[in-house]
Amino acid sequence: MKKPKVGIFDFACCEGCQLQIANIGEDVLDVLGSIDVVEWREVMSEKWGKNLDIAIVEGSITNPHAVKRIQKIRKKAKIVIAYGSCATIGGVNGMKNNFNLDDIRKYVYGDSYRFFPTEMTKAVHQIVKVDYFVNGCPVYIPEFVAVLKAVLQGIPYYVPDYPVCVECKLNENVCMYDRKVTCLGPVTRAGCNAWCINNCNICYGCRGMVSNPNEKGAQDVLAKYKIPMDLILNKMNMYNKCRELG
Amino acid sequence: MEDLQYVILKKERVHDFISTLSKIQKLVAPVSKGYNNFAFEEVSSGSEIALKYIPTILPLKKFFMPQRETLLEFKIAKGTHAEPVVEYEPMTIFGAHTCDLAGVQCLNMVFSERPKDYNYLTRKNKITLIGLECNEYCDEYASCHLVNASFPSGGYDLFFTDLGDYFIVHVNTQTGDEIVDTTESFEKADTSHIKELKRLRDTKSKIFSNEVSIERRYMPELFDMSFRARVWKALEERCLSCGNCTNVCPTCYCFDIRDELELNLKRGVRYRVWDSCQLEPFARVAGGINFRKERSARQRHRYYRKFRYPVDRFSRFFCTGCGRCTRTCMAGISLKETLNELIKESEDRVWKKWL
Numbered sequence: 001m002k003k004p005k006v007g008i009f010d011f012a013c014c015e016g017c018q019l020q021i022a023n024i025g026e027d028v029l030d031v032l033g034s035i036d037v038v039e040w041r042e043v044m045s046e047k048w049g050k051n052l053d054i055a056i057v058e059g060s061i062t063n064p065h066a067v068k069r070i071q072k073i074r075k076k077a078k079i080v081i082a083y084g085s086c087a088t089i090g091g092v093n094g095m096k097n098n099f100n101l102d103d104i105r106k107y108v109y110g111d112s113y114r115f116f117p118t119e120m121t122k123a124v125h126q127i128v129k130v131d132y133f134v135n136g137c138p139v140y141i142p143e144f145v146a147v148l149k150a151v152l153q154g155i156p157y158y159v160p161d162y163p164v165c166v167e168c169k170l171n172e173n174v175c176m177y178d179r180k181v182t183c184l185g186p187v188t189r190a191g192c193n194a195w196c197i198n199n200c201n202i203c204y205g206c207r208g209m210v211s212n213p214n215e216k217g218a219q220d221v222l223a224k225y226k227i228p229m230d231l232i233l234n235k236m237n238m239y240n241k242c243r244e245l246g
Numbered sequence: 247m248e249d250l251q252y253v254i255l256k257k258e259r260v261h262d263f264i265s266t267l268s269k270i271q272k273l274v275a276p277v278s279k280g281y282n283n284f285a286f287e288e289v290s291s292g293s294e295i296a297l298k299y300i301p302t303i304l305p306l307k308k309f310f311m312p313q314r315e316t317l318l319e320f321k322i323a324k325g326t327h328a329e330p331v332v333e334y335e336p337m338t339i340f341g342a343h344t345c346d347l348a349g350v351q352c353l354n355m356v357f358s359e360r361p362k363d364y365n366y367l368t369r370k371n372k373i374t375l376i377g378l379e380c381n382e383y384c385d386e387y388a389s390c391h392l393v394n395a396s397f398p399s400g401g402y403d404l405f406f407t408d409l410g411d412y413f414i415v416h417v418n419t420q421t422g423d424e425i426v427d428t429t430e431s432f433e434k435a436d437t438s439h440i441k442e443l444k445r446l447r448d449t450k451s452k453i454f455s456n457e458v459s460i461e462r463r464y465m466p467e468l469f470d471m472s473f474r475a476r477v478w479k480a481l482e483e484r485c486l487s488c489g490n491c492t493n494v495c496p497t498c499y500c501f502d503i504r505d506e507l508e509l510n511l512k513r514g515v516r517y518r519v520w521d522s523c524q525l526e527p528f529a530r531v532a533g534g535i536n537f538r539k540e541r542s543a544r545q546r547h548r549y550y551r552k553f554r555y556p557v558d559r560f561s562r563f564f565c566t567g568c569g570r571c572t573r574t575c576m577a578g579i580s581l582k583e584t585l586n587e588l589i590k591e592s593e594d595r596v597w598k599k600w601l
Contacts (some may be wrong), residue, residue: 027509034509149507162525165488170313170520171576177576182601185577197455212526214541216483221576231258 004053007039010095011059011066011074017084018058020044022139023134031145034152052077054108054151059120060086060093074128079151083125085137089208090123097241099119123242124163133159137206160190161211164203168194182227184235187213208241252435253426255413261292263431272337295341300384301568305374305496308341310353312369315507317365318516334369341378345568346544347402348395349496355560356499374421377405381446382453387458389582395566396454415461435519458585468592477587482542484577489522491571492548497564523547
């Protein structure tokens with residue numbers, strides 16, 4: 001079988017998810033052995049510019065230039081993988097959508113703000129069709145490898161549609177709510193093996209919400225633990241603001 | 247009570263016994279995780295063990311049916327070839343309460359049904375079980391008496407009961423007998439010890455009583471008339487579908503089987519993982535149809551799988567009264583409360599019929 005030609009692209013993001021590929025460890029040889037990376041700005045100077053089998057896209061879409069660029073990539077690539085929270089759900093860049101866009105531009109660019117057009121932050125699938133999603137901030141390497149295997153086999157990858165609590169419980173962690181700490185695990189999609197909670201941190205909701213969250217029930221739980229609604233909304237919007245754009 | 251089957255272990259010898267036991271093979275026992283949470287973990291000395299503990303986060307099923315278990319290794323280059331795999335590890339479990347022993351008994355029945363599950367049965371045969379009696383309730387969430395699991399009824403190799411200065415130990419199997427012989431920590435029990443045990447059991451029978459206001463034998467009937475009860479609808483708004491209740495349940499055994507290839511797409515494994523009827527995708531089938539889409543239907547299913555369906559199939563409840571589902575539920579859905587509400591609603595219905 002011919003190795004698929006892969007391009008790795010970045011939009012608005014910290015590029016940390018690309019760095020995760022270097023963090024794979026020993027398996028990086030297997031991963032790079034199964035694909036042919038032809039463009040990857042972070043690690044190589046060559047540009048490809050031709051058609052691709054797979055485009056791995058990191059980052060969210062935040063200005064008209066990025067919209068055009070992602071549309072071009074989509075046209076050239078048979079398969080598009082949204083890679084990391086910024087790409088899959090908008091991520092922390094979505095916090096921009098809390099403010100008036102002109103105010104934001106003035107704040108960042110001062111008087112020359114007119115030269116820097118901007119748009120509401122969007123996830124990649126809110127602009128072009130996305131075939132595979134690798135959630136997380138940063139991505140969870142075993143899940144990236146699982147997605148890559150699915151792509152190579154030509155089968156779909158289903159992001160778990162149940163909360164992080166499932167995996168957290170299987171790891172026998174003491175529930176954060178028992179420790180009197182607020183955690184977004186109950187409404188956030190699993191697939192990360194409760195990575196943060198395993199390491200005594202809380203879940204920040206970086207993988208996006210489950211498809212059918214029980215909002216009424218979640219409110220009751222917040223009331224039970226005396227957690228104010230706006231606190232949890234703020235926590236939620238840190239990663240999930242872009243969900244409001246549909 | 248046959249005297250010969252009993253030995254005693256003095257408290258000052260417990261630590262010796264535990265360290266000797268841990269040298270024979272892997273030993274797991276309840277360990278404190280803080281915040282009144284406990285877990286069965288590997289130990290090598292008595293000081294690590296929490297002898298007084300409420301049911302652990304996960305039940306013993308994590309040893310009997312691991313969360314991820316390889317069943318098959320296969321090759322698909324140049325024709326297909328598959329090798330079955332059985333993963334097991336000899337171990338001793340110390341300190342299992344009667345609710346958890348009942349849980350293992352339920353799993354044994356399920357996996358012994360034809361076609362037999364040899365992966366499970368092989369593993370089970372390598373596990374030595376040492377029980378520990380609850381002299382009183384662990385907390386208000388337990389309902390072990392309702393399901394007849396508050397007193398020991400087999401399913402162990404050795405069974406410890408705390409009688410103050412010493413443990414009286416019931417030797418139930420040859421494996422148990424061998425442990426007594428090799429550890430050399432035990433002494434013979436005499437009639438005074440047996441009397442003490444009887445006295446404790448008498449006291450216990452006053453402490454433990456039906457936690458829900460229904461006689462055990464009427465439970466199946468209650469469920470027969472409750473399929474359309476309002477109680478389930480009320481759970482629709484509360485349940486978060488996090489699957490905690492089934493993951494921590496000692497008798498929930500549903501699993502999913504998946505194939506995974508290596509990156510070279512030439513070799514792979516077939517493995518099984520725990521699954522839960524409470525999760526959104528569990529009953530989703532081809533065409534996008536979900537035959538238990540409502541959370542209320544999923545919760546109802548869970549209760550029927552504990553109190554109604556297994557009665558026909560295995561002649562016992564598949565609830566062991568450990569209370570884990572209640573303790574772990576974020577939304578505070580309580581097993582005892584749900585049963586009490588079902589009883590109340592059915593009474594209303596019966597009364598209305600007569601009025």
